[in-house]
Amino acid sequence: MSIFRKLATDRNNCRVMCDTPGLVSNIMVPITSDLLHNTPDDHGAWSAVAMKSLEVMSQFVVAPGEIGAKLRREISSSKEAVSTLQRIFCCNKCNEELQQRAIKILTRVHMDSECNRREFVSTLVEVFTQDTKYSSGIKGYAGCALSEIFFHGGIGDAKIVIQKGGGEVVDSLTKVLIHEKNKVCRQAAAEILEHLCTHYTKDDDEYLGKAMTNAMPQILGEIICWGDETHNGKEADQNGFPKPVTDIESQSEDNGQDKGNISPSLSHPQINEHGEDEKESVTSANSLASLLSFCGTVYDMGFISDLPPQWDTSRFLNKLKETVLSEKEIDRPMVENLLLCKAIGKMVISMMKHSGSRFVKQPDLESFIEALSSASKKMRNIDCYMAFRSTTTSSKLDRRTLASFVKEAQEVYAMLPSSCVSGRSPMS
Secondary structure (H helix, E strand, O other), X not given: OHHHHHHOOOHHHHHHHHHOOOHHHHHOHHHHOOOOOOOOOOOOOHHHHHHHHHHHHHXXXXXXXXXXXXXXXXXXXXXXXXXXXXXXXXXOOOOHHHHHHHHHHHHHHHHHOOOOHHHXXXXXXHHHHOOOXXXXXXXXXXXXXXXXXXXXXXXXXXXHHHHHHOHHHHHHHHHHHHHOXXXXXXXXXXXXXXXXXXXXXXXXXHHHHHHHHHHHXXXXXXXXHXXXXXXXXXXXXXXXXXXXXXXXXXXXXXXXHOHHHOOOOOOOOOOOOOOOOHXXXXXXXXXXHHHHHHHHHHHHOOOOOOOOOOOOHHHHHHHHHHHHHHHHHOOOOHHHHHHHHXXXXXXXXXXXXXXXXXXXXXXXXXXXXXXHHHHHHHXXXXXXXXXXXXXXXXXXXXXXXXXXXXXXXXXXXXXXXXXXXXXXXXXX
């Protein structure tokens, strides 16, 4: 199995393996026979063998071109294999690595075929929105799988979530977005809700529109509180900033439960003597980017037309500007920083287009756009490179360059009535 896994990284080897009669089915035997659950030493000695089989199958499902499609069809045509993969996915005795592999394989298989996809998507929704039944790691895998299916599957799969659970599902996804401490889960929730908003119709207004309208003040509060030392999923005060933490014992307990998921500061991240944990920095940046992109879509869809009336609009805009400028300190990897700047640009453009006059009257808008332009020039090369790989990613932000967001922001700003922005000077 280990040898097959290494061979399967090559496309030509995948073709030979696919064309060898009986080879693929033999590789899947530990799964089709469900040795994990049907032997006396349940989850014992066969666990390692099952893992190796899943590793080879994981290589098969991501193989490019017609060879990959043929291998995925062979896996999906095996009812025994699909059944076992689903059983592993939902089994609380299988370790997370086994479950992760099973989710990955099922996701790729179901993206090719609509056969039983509704059932699989429903299972993913159940796992992702459960409070305590599943670990945060498995919930994260399920959420990422949902986001990927929605991105590639379009409106049909997004509708499954709405139609099956209606308001309860949307409310559960919103709850994950606002209250979940695991940033991977929150990122997935933002992406899923953005897909639902993108495919929004008036028939969904009863629950989706209402849920977004009610949730946006809290979500915007999350953005402006992000990275502050007092931010740990706490609500914002009347000015849009985090309320002081008074329950020190409760705060300590919260921090102890998920210490690795406390957000680093946006403009001044906490770096120890060995340097910041790169994985944490990437996760935090991607989570915030997804949240910002989602908010931009909510404004574009007309669910909300202005910031909360008590909001300190100037400080909110300056917070976003500080985040853009923080790339000078190289506190995030370049690719993630680029994605975050794009998300900030998208949100500000959406707010200029669709929000009330309080936001567009801000004199800091021009300096924000200049900061975004400066960041775009510094990241021009990586920006162009990312455009070439955008077709293989699951982020809409990758499909556009940061330079295009800057240009659009300048154009929208120039179209604003001169009375909206005091002291405005022409932009180059």
